[in-house]
Amino acid sequence: MDSTEQPHPTQGSPSRIVAVLNRHAPFLGPELVVLAAILLGLALPQKLTIGPTWLLPAVEGVLLLGLAIATPHPKVRHSPLRRRFAIALIGLVSAVNAVSLGLLSHYLLHGGKESGRPLIFSGVALWGTNVLLFALWYFELDRGGPIARTLGDERAPDFMFVQMADAARFSPPDWKPKLVDYLYTSFTNATAFSPTDTMPLTSAAKWLMASQALISLTTVVLIVARAVNILA
Numbered sequence: 434m435d436s437t438e439q440p441h442p443t444q445g446s447p448s449r450i451v452a453v454l455n456r457h458a459p460f461l462g463p464e465l466v467v468l469a470a471i472l473l474g475l476a477l478p479q480k481l482t483i484g485p486t487w488l489l490p491a492v493e494g495v496l497l498l499g500l501a502i503a504t505p506h507p508k509v510r511h512s513p514l515r516r517r518f519a520i521a522l523i524g525l526v527s528a529v530n531a532v533s534l535g536l537l538s539h540y541l542l543h544g545g546k547e548s549g550r551p552l553i554f555s556g557v558a559l560w561g562t563n564v565l566l567f568a569l570w571y572f573e574l575d576r577g578g579p580i581a582r583t584l585g586d587e588r589a590p591d592f593m594f595v596q597m598a599d600a601a602r603f604s605p606p607d608w609k610p611k612l613v614d615y616l617y618t619s620f621t622n623a624t625a626f627s628p629t630d631t632m633p634l635t636s637a638a639k640w641l642m643a644s645q646a647l648i649s650l651t652t653v654v655l656i657v658a659r660a661v662n663i664l665a
Contacts, residue, residue, distance in 0.1 A: 462612040463519070463569055463579070464501050470526050470565045471497065473558045474533070480540060481533045481555055489529050496522050516578050523569050530562050534652065541655045556656040560623065560649060567645040568619035572612055574637055582609055591638040592618065595630050623649040 471490045479486050537559060540552050572579060576587035590597065594614060596604035614631075621629040626646040633639040 463572060464497060466565050466569055466612070466616075467493075467497055467522060467526060470530070470562045473562045473565075474526075474529065476558050477533055477555050478551055481536045481552075483529070483532060493522070493526055493529070496525070513580075516573070516580055520573055523566065523573065527566050527570075530559060530566060534559055534563075534648065538651070538655055541659045553656055553660055556652055556659075560652050560656075563645065563648055563652070564616075564619050564623050567623070567641065568612070568616040570641055571615040571618055571638070574641065575610065575615070589634075591633065591635045593632040593634055619645065622646055626650045 471493050474482075474490045474493075475486065477486065483489060533555075537552060537556055541556070571592065575591045576582050576589070581587040592610070594610055596608050596610075618628075618631040621631075622642050622645055626649060628642055633642050
């Protein structure tokens, strides 16, 4: 073996493992979120899906697997093409979820009591899926996306986080929002039906947050109304 191919003395050490995870974290986290959304889709009954229950999640899973395999490659990791592919995948999962929400609304309004409880549980699953998907939309939108933020080539922020309002008090000088910040923003927007501590700054961010609040409010109202109907 050539000397240039000898393993580094610290290869496999905890610090090296942490460094590898940190390098891939901007991409691994979102891929896990997409996987969670796909798995929630598998829990839906046949009547809320297009075709067999497994078909669309299987297609989405194959696309996600291809993205995960290609991501570690240096030429792919920071490629604009990778971001477009990731956005297309999120858009596909969002479209499938939107169709399921439409079908759920129909059955909640016109279905009988015998199928009410499974539909309510499906509504909860779809609500959770929307929280995950909108978190990814925020993650991909803000400052030009994760690649731009990682490389320090970001544009003006789309969201105003608390840490940005008073960086000297609430965050280190080089603080940047992570995936968990967007997940929290998505969750609070879906539960409060409006922004809480994170404010949208651009038109795109405002439209996204307004759309999520409307979808969440509609889903919750339908679920509550159906639950009251069943209990009555």
